[in-house]
Amino acid sequence: MTAFTVRIPPVSTALDTALQHKIDTKTKPLGALGRLEALALQIGRVQQSLTPRLSQPQVVVFAGDHGIALEGVSAYPQDVTWQMVMNFLGGGAAVNVLARDQGLAVQVVDAGVNHDFGEVPGLVHAKIAPGTANSAVQPAMTSEQAVAALERGRALMREAREQGCNVVAFGEMGIANTSAASLLLHKLAEVPLDVATGRGTGVDEAGLQRKQAVLARAAARTGALREQPLQALAEYGGFEIAMMAGAMLGAAEAGMLVLVDGFITSSAMLVASRLAPEVLGYAVFAHQSAERGHQAMLQAMQAQPLMMLDLRLGEGTGAVLAYSLVRAAVAFLNEMASFESAGVSNKD
Structure with missing residues (x-):
């Protein structure tokens, strides 16, 4: 197994007392802004600042x-992956619409699509291979491919940080990638497959039973992998999941805030957190999706999502929506008056 090492500094708590005092002395009852207060504290920790700023999101x-799509685990044909990539590049997908509304740039990365895009403008060409192997019968990728994907993701985030970005939301596209995420959850957190496996793109009851049978066959190929995240990734992951996990690690290394979307994106964070647990300190979990298994995925990381909107689209849509809450947390921390500055009497 090819080695992969990463060292992420834990988020510092050195400013916690000052940050909490600043939050508590705003013109409001203690704790009255709820989860926004915890979010503001986390952002201040990540940036090591009492006045955090969001840059180039x-x-x-x-x-x-x-x-594994060859096993009929998805309601959609595999061609939808590359067709949706073109939709992203054309600005017509849900994530594009929501990102425009929130002021986020959209970057699209070909981590391993089974399509030749040529020199299509705007696409980040990072293809490891034209799709993974069928994990129901063999490892999805080699360990060398897994490490290459992780390293490419890290490099992308180094580049983003050099260009001024300090907050990044993650999304994905890949027909059958709920199967990969379910298998990673099963192997890394030992969640039963019937809990980890959902309808994905919307398979019917017969399709769900077929999907569960395929994933059971895939899972039976290997023994316990709870303590072997790199092997689990190689056996069952997708190139987009692997590259996203590397990007999450790279973003944390660079001191960036990481916004995690739904089930698939959370599976990448699950892999990343097993490789370097400190990455969780930089992670904001946007929402709990309607996909079966996501609650168990979040619980495996002791993560508390910001929202529950019954989303199950992926693409990064939930993470983009959560950016509005990140902006709100920074705004109140930086702009809301304190009791002293506003001349308002505190309860004491």
């Missing part, structure tokens, strides 16, 4: 195809 959508 972007959403990065990683795309890849999955060999």
Whole structure:
């Protein structure tokens, strides 16, 4: 197994007392802004600042195809992956609309789509291979490919940070990638497959039973992998999941705030957190999706999502929506008056 090492500094708590005092002395009852207060504290920790700023925000959508799609685990054909990539580049997908509304740039990465895009403008060409192998019968990728994807993701975030970005939302596109995410959840958190496996793109009851049978066959190929995240990634992950996990690690290394979307994106964070647990200190979990297994995925990381909107689209849509709450947390921390500055009597 090819080695992969990463060292992420834990978020510092050195400013916690000052940050909490600043939050508590705003013109409001203690704790009255609820989760926004915890979010403001986390952002201050990540940036090590009492006056954090959000700079050059972007959403990065990683795309890849999955060999396990050949087993009929999705309601949609594999060609939808590359067709949706073109939709992203054309600005017509849900994530594009929401990102425009929130002021985020959209970057689209070909991590391993089974399509030749040529020199299409605007696409980040980072293809490891044209899709993974069928994990129901063999490893999805080699360990060398897994490490290459992780490293490419890290490099993308170094580039983003050098260009001034300090907050990044993550999204994905890949037909059959809920199968990959379910298998990663099963292997890394030992969640039963019937809990980890949902309808994905919307398979019917017969399709769900077929999907569960395929994933059971895939899972039976390997033994316990709870303590072997890199092997689990190689056996069952997708190139978009692997590259996204590397990007999450790279963003944390660079001191960036990481906005995690739904089930697939959370599976990348699950892999990342097993490789370097400190990455969780930089992560904001946007929402709990309607996909079966996402609640268990979040619980495996002791993560508390900001929203519950019954989303199950992916693309980074939930993470982009959560950016509005990040902006709100920074705004109240920086702009809301204190009791002293406003001349308002405190309860004491």
